[in-house]
Amino acid sequence: MNVSDRMVEILAEEGIRHIFGIPGEQIMPLYKALSESEITHVLTRHEQAAAHAADAYTRSSGKIGVCITTASPGAYNTTMALATAFKDNVPILVLTGDNDLEYRNMDRFQSLPVFDTFKHITRASYNPLNGTEAIYALKAAIYELKTMPKGPIHINLSKDVLSSEDFQDFDLCYLCEDDMSQIGDAQEMINSSEKPLFILGAGALSQCDKIGEIAHKYQIPVTTTFHAKGIISEFDDLVLGLSGIRSTPRAKYAFENSDCIIALGIKGSERTLPEIPDNLIHVNLNRDVLVGDCQIHGKVEDFLAEINFKKVSWMDEILQIDNSVYIENLDDDLAPQAAIKRILEKFGEDIIVSDAGSHTTWTTLLMKSIRPGQYLFPGAMAPMGYSLPAAIGASFATDKQVISINGDGGIQMNIQELATLKENDLDVIIFIINNSEFGIIRQWQEQVYDMKPYQVKLSNPDFVKLASSYSIDAVRVDNLSDLEYLLESDLHGPLVVEVVVRSENVPLP
The missing domain is CATH 3.40.50.1220 (TPP-binding domain)
Structure with a gap:
């Protein structure tokens, strides 16, 4: 048994059932062990998407989300998603590959100081120099994720360390440094x-x-x-x-x-x-x-x-205080808030995943959650491109129907994950609220900077044809009555619904 075999064995013992990622040269020993295990690997099309999926896996279920990438190109592709999990204190495990130890500090192919970067966007970042340290790091990471869930934990793994058969295994003992003095x-x-x-x-x-x-x-x-x-x-x-x-x-x-x-x-x-x-x-x-x-x-x-x-x-x-929040145009054709209101009325008991943009504001204002982990969105970092891969992660974690409410800008940040959605035949319905612009940015330009809209208009693809090219059913609606008629159906994913709406300002805090 080598280090990779034992690490995968530990993950399985800890109840890990899904791992999101993309294989590569430096992480291959771990993938070999993974291929011989009962853990399901979900092949995403981008490493950022793998980490977002792990993030939502945790948020929606409370279970540990795990993503895995190869060396620098793959590892650095996760940085936006790790920063998102870090800012929102989401406990996920991130495993990255690296070149052999002797090449770490040299100007070699795909060698960069990943560890130095990741320590700023994780709660802990381990850089094991031998097999024993690698096993320790994994056990310590899992313990911390379960008992002190403060955010993502990263382990950077050299290829020779992963292949090593020279390691010691032992149980760990921790004391939590609480301060209950007050x-x-x-x-x-x-x-x-x-x-x-x-x-x-x-x-x-x-x-x-x-x-x-x-x-x-x-x-x-x-x-x-x-x-x-x-x-x-x-x-x-x-x-x-x-x-x-x-x-x-x-x-x-x-x-x-x-x-x-x-x-x-x-x-x-x-x-x-x-x-x-x-x-x-x-x-x-x-x-x-x-x-x-x-x-x-x-x-x-x-x-x-x-x-x-x-x-x-x-x-x-x-x-005695009136708690109603007045929102205009909830019955107007082409108003995004009117469309989102109908979507939430239809799917109010399912998992709802937003992205970043004006649709997130409308969704937050209109949605009432009935249980924790039902409404997911990237709050403190707010990157575009979260919703689609996150919906995939939530679908694997919960086996529930998942509704992704996305913008036409955000969906294109990780739209390649339609392939992952189709490949796994997940019950995820994607609503693309299409206003052909970066609406929040346009609103800031006009209301805060007193300027005309600049570089915010989008010339979008045909989202229905694009979804169809992935063999995903898709439909476009451009008025409220057609949307309401569609929502009367028994809808299941994979499905893409493009909802054409007008430009609309969100209420400011």
């Missing part, structure tokens, strides 16, 4: 509070049942970040909506009037906390994102186990 202060704040408020982030997703039980028992209202939508169904009156820059009226009122804000698993960024209140209790595994005076560095589940809550009664006060 738990007493947090308890005092909660004891004296009459108007507590939960703000829930992605770091609280694993405790959704427990938090739901606490919120209902003690009548504590809940707001969420973008990535925690659905942690408690957004149809529940206790759930006030998004916090931060896209606050709903009730969430804004609660934030401004609460006497104790309990932030669980949020990053504490400016998009969620426009200001740092004095009454904030902030709990997070990641020490680097903690803000405020009462910081709890540890797991949300450990915090909840230590804290006692009391019943409060300010929900009636909050419910």
Whole structure:
């Protein structure tokens, strides 16, 4: 048995069932071992897509998403997707190949310092110099991804290390460096509070049942970040909506009037906390994102186990606030928001994956999530090209129908993954909201920079013919009645629906 054989064996033992990637020369020993295993390898057409698919695999299911690439050309192609997972704290495993150890620091074919680059866009980046270190790195990475899910972890693997039969295998023992020293202060704040408020982030997703039980028992209202939508169904009156820059009226009122804000698993960024209140209790595994005076560095589940809550009664006060968000033109032909509203009404219980662009704003404003991991989009980094490969990853992770709502600009960033979609015959429906422009950029140009639209108009291909060239069923609609008629059908993927819409400004925060 060589290092590659043992690494694949470890992955299988840890329950890894799918790996996304593209083979190449320097990673070939690992692919040989993978080919002889029961793990399913999903061949994407671009390494960025492989990492986005692994990202959504994790977001939609809570399982570890894994992607694998060869040396520098393949590895560097993942950087945008890794930066996306890093900014959104998505725990995925990234394995990259490299030239033999003796050539790492030399100007050789496909040699570049991948490790030096990746350490800036991962929570940890390992660079093993022998077989024992490689096995250690993998076990350490899996442990960290399961117990301290802060973001992507990278292991850079030289070809000779992967082929080596000289390694030691051993069990690992870890101690988590938590800091719960302010738990007493947090308890005092909660004891004296009459108007507590939960703000829930992605770091609280694993405790959704427990938090739901606490919120209902003690009548504590809940707001969420973008990535925690659905942690408690957004149809529940206790759930006030998004916090931060896209606050709903009730969430804004609660934030401004609460006497104790309990932030669980949020990053504490400016998009969620426009200001740092004095009454904030902030709990997070990641020490680097903690803000405020009462910081709890540890797991949300450990915090909840230590804290006692009391019943409060300010929900009636909050419910007096009209929580409706007025959106114009929801019944107008060719309005993107009207089309997206109908799509969400049809597929409101399925997994929805957005990209980056104006359609994401409309989707976020209009969608109510009923469970965690139902609405996926690349929030803090917001690269175009996320939705299609992410929809593929979510489809493998969950076996549920997945709906990709995309823009005509974003879809073309990774449109080659239509081949992956068709090859695996996935139940993914892609709605391309086609306004023939980069709409958000055009809006910024006009409203912020007082300039005429410049380099934002798109001369698009025929998306129906393009999808058909991949042997994927496709249809185009250009009015609301035709879209509504189509949505009355029992639709299944692979399917591409081009929805022709007009240019429309999104509501600014």
